[in-house]
Amino acid sequence: MAGQNISHEGHRQRMRARVEQYGLESLAPHEALEYLLYITNARRDTNGIAHALLERFGSFAGVLEASEEELCRVPGVGPASARMLHLLPEVSRYYEHSRTSTEGALTTTERLAAYLKPRFAGAKQEKALLLSLDSRSRVKSVYWLKEGNARMVSLEVKDVVSAALRGGTESVVLCHNHPNGVPLPSREDLAATENIVRALGLVKIRLRDHIILAENDYFSMRESNRLPFYDFETGAMLRPYGRE
Incomplete structure (x- = not known):
């Protein structure tokens, strides 16, 4: 037996x-x-x-x-x-x-922010997550990337790319919070976002937006024309208006 x-x-x-x-x-x-x-x-x-x-x-x-x-x-x-x-x-x-179904689709920045805010509620430290979205803008997976301190969170580009690949989609949204209540991107945020856009572009994944949350407000790099664009065909980085 x-x-x-x-x-x-x-x-x-x-x-x-x-x-x-x-x-x-x-x-x-x-x-x-x-x-x-x-x-x-x-x-x-x-x-x-x-x-x-x-x-x-x-x-x-x-x-x-x-x-x-x-x-x-x-x-x-x-x-x-x-x-x-x-x-x-x-x-x-x-x-x-x-x-x-299109129910639950995060088709607007307002919907994205409303979905993300509860996940950062009460946070005293900066932390970052990555959303993988399917072709209908619905959440396929959520990956917490890293937690920092009250003033910053340092992201490794390879960790973002790894999470995006695990998500198995062609569109992702990056989000982190500013516990100090001011959701404006720092120079470091803008530089890190550009590096992430480039790295994701190399594996044919589009960074749809980078959203910064504060307690009662948010900042969308895409809507504010601060999000770089990676051309899959040429490999060129198209920087936002007003940036060198």
């Missing part, structure tokens, strides 16, 4: 590695069901259950469209597995609606 358990665990690990590398579409229908059933069967061999489900309902889609009561009639399928399989089409529909 111990040898069987070791063999089965090895099979699960190989299956997970395959899905991670090639995606769920690389699996046959019975393998996809077997893989999904891992969620509700921590140690059990689910291969036989997957075959029984396909034999009973005819196809992968047929299994997911079956009722929970029908699923539970298949040997080895308990209430938790039946509920999980039955919910998958609804989860897919919910996901698709969320993915295509």
